[in-house]
Structures are given as C-alpha cells and as structure tokens.
Amino acid sequence: MFANKRLGKELAKIQESLPPGIDFVTAPDFQQWEMDIRVLDANPLYLDQTYRLRFRFSTNYPIEAPEVIFIPLSQPPRTIPIHPHIYSNGIICLDLLGTQGWSPVQNVESVCMSLQSMLTGNTKNERPPGDEEFVRRNTQRPRDIRFVYEDSSV
Amino acid sequence: MNSLPPQRQQSSQQLPSSPEASSSHQRRSSIPQSTTSEDSQTILLNHPSSSESSPKPEPQRKQQSRPRIRTADSNNEPRKCWICFADETEDTPTSSEWRSPCPCALTAHESCLLDWVADLENSQNRKSSGPPKIECPQCKAKITIARPRSLVVEGVRALQRATARFILPFTFVTLAGTVVTGCWMHGFSTIYLLFGPEDAERLLGIDNAVGINSKWALGLPLIPLALIAARTRYADNLLPILPIFYFASTGPQRDGPLWPPSASMTVAILPYIRAAYNEFYDRVCAPREKAWIKQIQPRAGDHGGDEEQEQPHEQQNEFEDGMDIGLDLQVEIVEEEEERENGQPAGNAREEEQGQVNQGQDRVQDQNQNQNQPVEGDQAHPPNRHQHVNQHQHQHQNQNGVQGLVLNNFFSLPQTIMGALIFPSISAAMGALLQVALPRSWTTPPGRWDRYPAGFLQSRFGRSVVGGCLFVVLKDTLMLYSRYRMAQDHKKRRVIDYDAKKGKKAGTTR
Numbered sequence: 189m190f191a192n193k194r195l196g197k198e199l200a201k202i203q204e205s206l207p208p209g210i211d212f213v214t215a216p217d218f219q220q221w222e223m224d225i226r227v228l229d230a231n232p233l234y235l236d237q238t239y240r241l242r243f244r245f246s247t248n249y250p251i252e253a254p255e256v257i258f259i260p261l262s263q264p265p266r267t268i269p270i271h272p273h274i275y276s277n278g279i280i281c282l283d284l285l286g287t288q289g290w291s292p293v294q295n296v297e298s299v300c301m302s303l304q305s306m307l308t309g310n311t312k313n314e315r316p317p318g319d320e321e322f323v324r325r326n327t328q329r330p331r332d333i334r335f336v337y338e339d340s341s342v
Numbered sequence: 343m344n345s346l347p348p349q350r351q352q353s354s355q356q357l358p359s360s361p362e363a364s365s366s367h368q369r370r371s372s373i374p375q376s377t378t379s380e381d382s383q384t385i386l387l388n389h390p391s392s393s394e395s396s397p398k399p400e401p402q403r404k405q406q407s408r409p410r411i412r413t414a415d416s417n418n419e420p421r422k423c424w425i426c427f428a429d430e431t432e433d434t435p436t437s438s439e440w441r442s443p444c445p446c447a448l449t450a451h452e453s454c455l456l457d458w459v460a461d462l463e464n465s466q467n468r469k470s471s472g473p474p475k476i477e478c479p480q481c482k483a484k485i486t487i488a489r490p491r492s493l494v495v496e497g498v499r500a501l502q503r504a505t506a507r508f509i510l511p512f513t514f515v516t517l518a519g520t521v522v523t524g525c526w527m528h529g530f531s532t533i534y535l536l537f538g539p540e541d542a543e544r545l546l547g548i549d550n551a552v553g554i555n556s557k558w559a560l561g562l563p564l565i566p567l568a569l570i571a572a573r574t575r576y577a578d579n580l581l582p583i584l585p586i587f588y589f590a591s592t593g594p595q596r597d598g599p600l601w602p603p604s605a606s607m608t609v610a611i612l613p614y615i616r617a618a619y620n621e622f623y624d625r626v627c628a629p630r631e632k633a634w635i636k637q638i639q640p641r642a643g644d645h646g647g648d649e650e651q652e653q654p655h656e657q658q659n660e661f662e663d664g665m666d667i668g669l670d671l672q673v674e675i676v677e678e679e680e681e682r683e684n685g686q687p688a689g690n691a692r693e694e695e696q697g698q699v700n701q702g703q704d705r706v707q708d709q710n711q712n713q714n715q716p717v718e719g720d721q722a723h724p725p726n727r728h729q730h731v732n733q734h735q736h737q738h739q740n741q742n743g744v745q746g747l748v749l750n751n752f753f754s755l756p757q758t759i760m761g762a763l764i765f766p767s768i769s770a771a772m773g774a775l776l777q778v779a780l781p782r783s784w785t786t787p788p789g790r791w792d793r794y795p796a797g798f799l800q801s802r803f804g805r806s807v808v809g810g811c812l813f814v815v816l817k818d819t820l821m822l823y824s825r826y827r828m829a830q831d832h833k834k835r836r837v838i839d840y841d842a843k844k845g846k847k848a849g850t851t852r
Contacts, residue, residue: 190426190457197427250425251461291479292425292458293448 191249192218198295210300213240220244221296222259224266225304233270234307240266241303243296253290256280256299272312277323281316282306424480425454446481459487522563528763529565535770537605538802545605569762578620581613605803615811623818631822634829765810772809773802 195218202212213222221243227234244255258268258278268274273281283289284302316322420430421440428451430440438453459476476485534542571577776799777785784799798804 194425194427248461251458292454293479295427 191245191247194250195245198297202297206297207301209304210297211238218245223296223300225300225307227304227307229308231308231310233310233313237269238264238266239269239307241300243299250292250295253285253287253294254296254299256285256303269307270313270315271307271310272314272316273306274316275319275322275326276315277326279322279326421449423450423454424448425450425458443485444478444481444483446478446483448478448480455485456487459485525563525566529562532565532766533562535766536773536803536806541801541803566763569765570759573758573762578617581616608804608807612807619814627818627822631825634825637829638832766806768813769806769810772813773805773807774809776805776809776812777802 199215199221206212209226209228211224213224215221223241223243224238225241226238240259240261242257242259246252246254257280258266258274260267260278268276268278275281280303282302284294284299422429423440428437438451440449441452441455442449443455462476476487477483478485530546533546536542537545572581780799785805786800799808
C-alpha cells in the first residue's frame with residue numbers, strides 16, 4: 189500500500205545511512221518506529237544526552253503527518269528533553285508535525301533533523317507555559333491538538 | 343556515496359544556525375534527477391552545479407531534503423516521486439503520469455499529487471477559511487490544478503461556506519423571531535380575551551379583509567412585554583408619562599361622547615389609577631400589613647428575627663404591586679370611576695382597621711429603622727421610640743427594598759412573569775363573572791328603545807378591565823385579611839397543658 193511502500197523506501201535509506209546524531213532504533217512494522225537523536229554541539233542543556241523519538245504512521249502517511257513524540261525510557265536511559273516547545277509528557281509543539289505545517293516532502297529523517305536543530309538552537313531551560321496543566325489534562329492524540337504556533341524563534 | 347558523509351555533516355551543522363541556507367541549495371529550476379540505485383533516496387536533488395541557487399531565504403525552515411551531491415550522469419537519473427518515494431524504474435503500467443508542477447526539482451506521480459491536494463483541500467475545509475492554497479512545499483510555487491469547472495459545484499461550495507458563516511446569526515434571529523411570535527400571539531389572545539371576538543376583530547382590522555392593521559404588528563408583541571415590565575417598580579417612573587403622549591397625539595379631534603370612555607382613553611388613564619392605587623396601598627395598607635406580619639414573628643418586640651422574616655414579606659408585597667401595574671398597562675381600559683368605586687370600599691375597610699393596629703404601624707417603622715442600622719438592632723428598642731419617623735421615610739425605604747428585589751430572587755422572577763402573562767386571562771374571566779353577576783341592564787348594550795344610557799360595563803372590554811381591577815383589589819383584600827387574621831390569631835395562641843388522662847389517650851391514638 190501507499191504508506192507501506194514509502195516507509196519501506198525510507199527504512200531502506202535509513203538503515204543504509206543517517207546523518208550524525210540520528211540513529212535508527214527499531215521499526216517492527218510500518219506503524220511505529222523509534223529513533224534516537226542527540227545534539228551535536230556542546231549545548232549544555234542536552235550535553236551527552238540521547239533522546240528517544242517514537243513515530244506513529246497512519247495509513248495515509250505521507251499525506252498525513254506522523255505522530256512524533258519523545259518517550260522516556262529507563263534502559264537505556266532516555267528522558268524528555270527540556271525545551272519551551274516540548275511538554276513534559278513528550279508531546280512536541282512543532283508546526284511541521286501539524287496538519288498545516290506537514291507536507292509529504294517531509295520524512296522520518298527530516299523530522300529527526302528538524303527536532304535535532306530545534307534542540308540545538310534552544311537556550312531556554314524551560315517547559316512550555318501551562319505544561320503541568322496540559323500534561324494533566326491532555327488525553328488527545330498529539331495530532332488532534334490545536335497548537336498555536338506563535339513563536340517561530342525557537 | 344562516498345562523498346555523502348562529509349556533505350551531510352556539513353549540512354546538518356549548518357542547520358541550527360541557518361537552515362535557510364541549506365534549503366536554499368535545493369532551489370533549482372532544472373528537472374530533478376536522481377541516481378538509478380534504489381538507495382539513492384533523494385527526492386529533491388541538489389546538483390553540484392546549482393550555481394543558480396537563489397540566495398532568497400526559503401520560507402520553509404525544515405530541512406526535508408538535504409543537499410546531495412550527484413556528480414555523475416544526473417541527467418539520466420530516473421525521476422522520483424516526492425510523495426511516494428518511488429522512482430521511475432518502479433513504474434508499472436498502472437502507475438500514473440509524472441508531473442512537475444513547479445519550477446523546482448520536485449516531481450511526482452499525478453495520482454500522488456492529487457491525493458495530497460485532496461487532503462489539503464479537506465483539511466482546509468475543516469478550518470473553513472476560503473479556498474485552499476496549493477503550493478509546492480519546496481519552492482512555494484503555486485501548483486495549478488486543472489479541473490472541470492462546474493458552476494454548480496462552485497456555487498454549492500460558496501453556499502456552504504456562506505451558510506457556515508450564518509449559523510450563529512441565524513440562530514439568534516430564529517430565537518428572537520420565536521420570542522416575538524410568542525409575544526405576538528399572547529398580545530393577540532389578550533386582545534381577544536379582553537374585547538371579545540367581535541370587538542377584537544374590529545379593533546385589529548381583521549374584518550376588513552386587509553389583514554391585521556399594520557400598527558398592531560408592532561403593538562401586539564409589546565403587550566406581554568409591557569405586562570411584565572409593568573411588574574417592576576421601574577414602571578412607576580415611566581408609566582405616568584405615557585398618557586401625555588396619548589393626549590398630545592390625539593389632540594382636540596377627539597370626538598364622540600366622553601362617556602363611556604373609549605378604550606384608548608381608558609388605557610391612557612390607567613397609569614394614573616395605578617399610581618393612585620399603589621400610593622394608597624403603600625400609605626394605608628402596607629404599614630399595617632407589615633405590622634401584622636411582624637406580630638406573628640417570634641417575640642414580636644425583639645429584633646432578632648426581623649430581618650430574615652422581612653424578606654419574604656417584601657417579596658409578596660412586590661408581587662401584589664406588580665399585579666396592579668400589570669392591570670393598568672394592558673392595552674385595555676379601566677374606567678376610572680369604577681376603579682375608584684371598587685378600590686374605595688376595600689380601602690375603607692382597611693381604614694377601619696387602622697385604629698386597631700396603630701401600634702403595629704409603629705413597630706413596622708421601628709423595623710425599617712433596624713434594616714438600615716442592623717447593629718443597633720441588638721439593643722431592644724422601646725416599641726414607640728420611632729413613632730416620629732415620618733411616613734415619607736418609610737415610603738422611601740419600602741420602595742428601595744422592593745426595587746432591589748425586583749430580580750434578586752431567582753424564584754420570584756418566573757412567578758412575576760407568570761403572573762403578568764396570565765393577568766389578561768384573569769381579567770377576562772372576572773369580566774365574564776361580572777356579566778353573569780350584574781343586572782342584565784348593566785351589561786347589555788341599550789337597544790334602540792331602551793331608556794337606560796350606554797354604560798361602560800356594556801362592552802366586554804369594560805367588564806374585563808373592571809374585572810381585572812376587581813381581581814387586584816379582591817386579592818389584596820384577601821391577602822390583607824389573611825395577614826390580619828394571622829396576626830389576630832397569633833395573640834390567641836396558647837399552649838395546652840398536659841392532661842394526664844387525655845395525654846394518655848392522645849399517646850395511644852398516635
């Protein structure tokens with residue numbers, strides 16, 4: 189099918205080579221993949237940290253955006269990176285992952301790189317405003333959340 | 343592929359600082375090319391010779407396609423779909439055409455593009471903000487879709503957008519229309535009830551086959567509203583002004599006999615009757631009523647429970663006053679003198695009672711004083727201490743209390759509205775009773791040879807108005823009498839001593 193075919197191609201490419209700082213972890217099927225990313229420069233916020241990303245693909249991928257969140261793990265140790273656009277439950281507020289910002293030219297690798305650069309460029313050691321409230325209340329899937337992308341500086 | 347790692351390294355290091363720089367590499371006007379190998383994985387290719395890379399900052403800040411260096415035979419590379427990532431070599435006979443809709447390197451299957459466009463259009467529709475913008479995600483060039491133009495489809499779309507926009511206003515208009523229609527019907531039935539079918543039809547202009555007189559289109563819905571508004575004390579200030587407009591507008595051309603008064607004349611006079619009756623009630627009845635209520639409260643001389651008990655009473659008072667107002671305001675008429683006749687006896691009866699309850703009146707004033715100064719209430723005032731408090735002050739306080747209370751009790755509001763709306767029916771019923779109860783000569787219009795003169799009660803309207811007034815007066819009298827009885831009986835209460843024999847009996851029967 190459409191999504192599987194494309195994901196198969198992406199997977200083949202990913203397994204062959206990936207940009208530095210991005211590592212393939214697992215792709216048991218064409219629905220849920222995991223990737224590791226880390227920041228390459230010496231940003232003290234993320235120094236020596238690796239973060240686990242979970243991708244979920246709908247059957248409409250790549251027409252529809254994948255659902256991408258950070259997930260915490262104990263082994264190997266993975267945390268949710270601190271960032272003004274990343275909630276402490278791992279949900280990422282990035283226009284590229286929303287309906288408006290997504291387009292099929294994006295792919296798993298480009299999303300990883302965008303997140304990587306988003307972390308690299310960040311200097312604020314803080315969570316988004318209203319993080320606690322959001323984490324406590326939110327039961328929606330990330331895709332259904334209507335983020336307001338007001339801040340493109342980070 | 344050997345050249346890739348360093349290049350990638352470079353580009354990804356660029357990303358944080360200037361993602362635009364890297365993506366601007368991708369701007370190309372040439373037809374995209376890619377290697378034939380399956381793993382070449384690029385949809386958007388950067389050619390090393392892309393010297394024409396525009397320095398224009400790329401609005402898209404993602405790095406969806408990294409710059410790749412392809413040095414060899416790029417012109418022969420098969421095209422690759424940027425949506426499904428399949429390249430030309432994988433095409434099957436069923437694969438759709440290749441399209442390059444924009445100046446940049448992106449190329450895709452037509453079917454993939456159409457899927458994507460459909461998704462864009464759907465998600466745009468969800469936000470209902472105009473027609474969707476379809477542009478290349480890479481170069482932001484507009485992608486043109488040729489489709490059969492159908493006026494019907496476009497018209498329907500525009501209509502849908504328009505209707506979506508009108509839902510809220512439409513809801514408001516509908517609700518308002520419902521209310522107006524309801525008011526209209528109420529006003530209509532009010533006219534019918536009070537005047538009877540024949541007069542009402544003549545009044546409304548139904549019989550002349552032109553339809554209802556246009557001036558009633560506005561007037562009818564105002565009837566219930568006016569009924570309700572008249573229940574508030576605010577009408578006190580407004581109502582007396584209205585008749586002036588009436589007299590001013592009718593002017594001297596009023597013809598016909600002064601007696602019986604015309605309907606409009608009666609309506610114009612009603613506010614004054616209402617004000618007079620209210621004034622009378624406030625001055626004469628209300629103080630005594632308060633006194634009686636006060637008497638039945640525990641320790642009538644104490645001030646402890648006064649304030650709690652005061653509240654329900656005021657409410658009641660307001661409700662009754664409202665009745666009068668409602669009566670006056672209806673588009674109906676009351677005959678001034680009849681009203682006086684009806685009102686006076688009741689008033690006289692009250693006045694007779696006045697002597698008995700002088701003391702009570704003092705207590706009421708005392709009570710009012712305490713409302714203003716609750717702290718003082720702790721000290722037991724001698725009952726007569728405030729005897730000198732003048733009537734005016736009392737009046738003032740009373741009005742303030744009622745005014746503040748007009749809407750302050752949740753349950754009194756529906757009660758007030760119900761009372762206001764049902765009042766015409768009550769008036770009509772009372773009018774019908776009058777017709778039965780009064781001598782026939784009073785209630786039937788004089789025939790040609792009858793000697794008795796035309797009278798106010800001979801019209802159904804007149805009877806309705808008098809009936810309404812009668813109802814108000816009767817109701818007030820009844821309320822006052824029950825208060826009076828309660829006060830009187832209160833004094834006669836006594837606790838029955840326990841009787842050994844009877845007590846046993848009582849115990850067993852219980």
